[in-house]
Amino acid sequence: MNWDDLRIIAAVRDEGTYAGASARLRIDETTVGRRLSRIERALGLRLFEAADGVRRPTRSCEAVLAHVEAMAAHAAEIGRVGESLAGPVGRLRIASTNTVAEEVLSPRASDFLRANPGLTLQFLTSSENVKFSRWEADLAIRLRKPDKGDFAISRLGDIKLYYFEPVTTEGEPMLCAYPDELGAIPEMQFLRMKQARARCVTDNVRVIRNLIRAHQAAGVLPEHVCADLLGDRRLRATLLPKRRDVWLLVQNHLKRDAATRVTIDWVRACFQETSRS
Incomplete structure (x- = not known):
């Protein structure tokens, strides 16, 4: 009809x-x-x-x-929908790793959405990078700076990294490392200096955290997933000299969009709060 x-x-x-x-x-x-x-x-x-x-x-x-x-x-x-909603209106897709979405963004999303009733956020979580050229996301948070692309890119900040190892263990602790394709990240650069064979290889930060929490393994974790481990007396934590840069990618056609600008400011605030906590 x-x-x-x-x-x-x-x-x-x-x-x-x-x-x-x-x-x-x-x-x-x-x-x-x-x-x-x-x-x-x-x-x-x-x-x-x-x-x-x-x-x-x-x-x-x-x-x-x-x-x-x-x-x-x-x-x-x-x-009349626009009249009843205060502030910007829109739906934005944010791509990030699982841990960034779970530990940095989602704990602060409720207050943001309550303050902006016209906004809807869709979290796209994966260890693989979305293809901006195909408009698979509106914003993306990446822990490595892209070489090139048709999008706006800015630095969100950096993340502290900690090397954890058990204070006491029988023999050498099991070393947890990231896959070879992540060999350029600060975590892997530090682990290579240990000159030890990795017994667990994964790109899942939570897997490494669980192994470390069992007091039998050693590995590097970002600050936003290890707050509870820093107070564990059975673990020794070493702050790495290098930090992990965080980058924000935005579709060019959304740079001046009101809903996008509000969301970008919120994402930046999330990372600033994480660094202060």
């Missing part, structure tokens, strides 16, 4: 003639009759009876009009 056609039914009912409906909707009278005939054919119903020069709705038409009026009410409500 075409909404413009359905509006004609209500106009003919209210005005009583094709001419009246034509004047009300500002369309040709012939168009009014043609569209009504099309609806009647589609529904297999007769909508109006002519009596004394007036088009009177049939019983079937009254049933149809009940739905049309409900649709008109919903259309009016849609038009």
Whole structure:
């Protein structure tokens, strides 16, 4: 059903003639009759009876009009959505690693969304980078600076890194490392100096954290996932001299969008709070 056609039914009912409906909707009278005939054919119903020069709705038409009026009410409500929501309106897709979404963004998302009722956030979490060229995300948080791309990039800040090892253990602790494709990150540069064979290899930070928490393994963790471990007396924590840079990528066409600007400011605040905590 075409909404413009359905509006004609209500106009003919209210005005009583094709001419009246034509004047009300500002369309040709012939168009009014043609569209009504099309609806009647589609529904297999007769909508109006002519009596004394007036088009009177049939019983079937009254049933149809009940739905049309409900649709008109919903259309009016849609038009008022922007008036009822304070601040910017939009839906933004944010791509990041699982740990950034879980430990940095989501704990602070409730207050942000409550303060901005017109915004919706969609978190896209993966260890793989989204393809900005295909518009798979609106914003992305990356722990490595991209070499190039058709997007705006800015530095969010840096993340402290800690090397954890058990204070006492039988023999050498099991070393946890990241995959070879992450060999350029500060974590791996530090671990290579240990000259020990990695017994666990993963890009999942939570897996490494769980092994370290068992007091049998050693590895490097970012500050936002290891607050509880820093107070564990059975573990020795060493702050690495190098930090991990964090980068924010934004689709170029969204740089001046109000909803995007508010969200960017919130993401920056999330990382600033993480560094202070």
